[in-house]
Amino acid sequence: MATVKLIVFDLGRVLVRICDDWHHAAEVAGLSGQFPEADPISRAVMGELSVLCEIGAINHAMFCRRVAHLFNVPTAHVEKISEAYLLCPYDGAAALIDDLRRAGVRTAALSNTNSRHWELMTASPSPIAELLQKLDHRITSFQAGLRKPDAQIFAHVERLAGATGAQILFFDDVLDNVAAAQTQGWDAVLVTNRDDPVSQIRTALGESGIL
Template sequence: MVSAGPGPLICFDLGGVLVRICRSWEEGLARAGLDAGRGWSPAASDGEHRRLVEAYTVGAIDDAAFFSGLERASGGAYSAEEFRAIHAAWIIGEYTGVADALLELRGAGLTLACLSNTNDAHWRTMLGWPALRALHHRHASHLMGVAKPDPAIYDRFARATGVAPGRIVFFDDLDENIAAARAAGWDAVRVDHTGDTAAQILGALAERGRLGSA
């Protein structure tokens, strides 16, 4: 059942909003301690890299299939274990101040959630981080079987949380996800992942009169 009650639900993307991630293949390689001079990159995979990522993101394949598939897609330029290391290095850590910001929002009586395009390996790593522990609801593409910006994920999230679309304030760093959320009736705010994301969140909620009241 979807409730049309008065309190808002504040929902966050993870990568680029609460969690700092690598933004390029080269950055991921560097963080994993691997060299880029092997003659292969995801852009050179003829779409197979993207297909594997999309399948992993919606939980259609497991870790082993994903990393072995990437090894094949790269023609052996990188091993499955090297892809696993790159993948692990891709998530860098929480943005400074986001955990404190979420605790402030909880203290103001707000209900908090996440809706992220992610995967099993990253999810297991992030679940224990302070920002994610501060959330009341945790939802992700690999658990829901669908990814943003597919309209179905926004509907499934609203149904799972029992919150009407008009009561959801959503923060994401990608234009296509913001557009889809707005089409679903959500109040969507684009975050600049290069800036102070905690300040952007608090500022947008203050503008909406969402701080200090449930």
């Protein structure tokens, strides 16, 4: 069995608490009821725009303008809702990374995110920024021009971090991403506990003999 040299974490719903969906974000932004229900076609188009934004093909401002046009709402509303999506680190997330560092294990974030969300997450001082600063590597889809579950982004992490295959343990809340990481030879765990993912992660690390 290969020794784990690197533990890679998704951010949203793994280390960082985010809104449940767009309507939850609207509530957080103080715009409850201001965003219409999406029909299947509009939802698909919005998903495509999100992907383009997350790989850096369009910037966040363009994403907001296009979504506003799609749903016939003010661009400022879309911007405010999007920026409300990020909440805070999960309880115990920072302590988890500290414990892994003391155990001599390197850590990384691998996140499908856009430039504006990353700007908000890394703005200091903030609890999310402080958490991210503890990690050895921070890899984002918009900077790489790739996003999970594309196999190339997992290879990108390997080149950047100098670890490969079973030397890497990965935690993500999306099944397709976990499956893609496993295809790359990584040991990958699906995070299913949205209330307390850190406890699930600690259990898995204990079972692996890492913590």
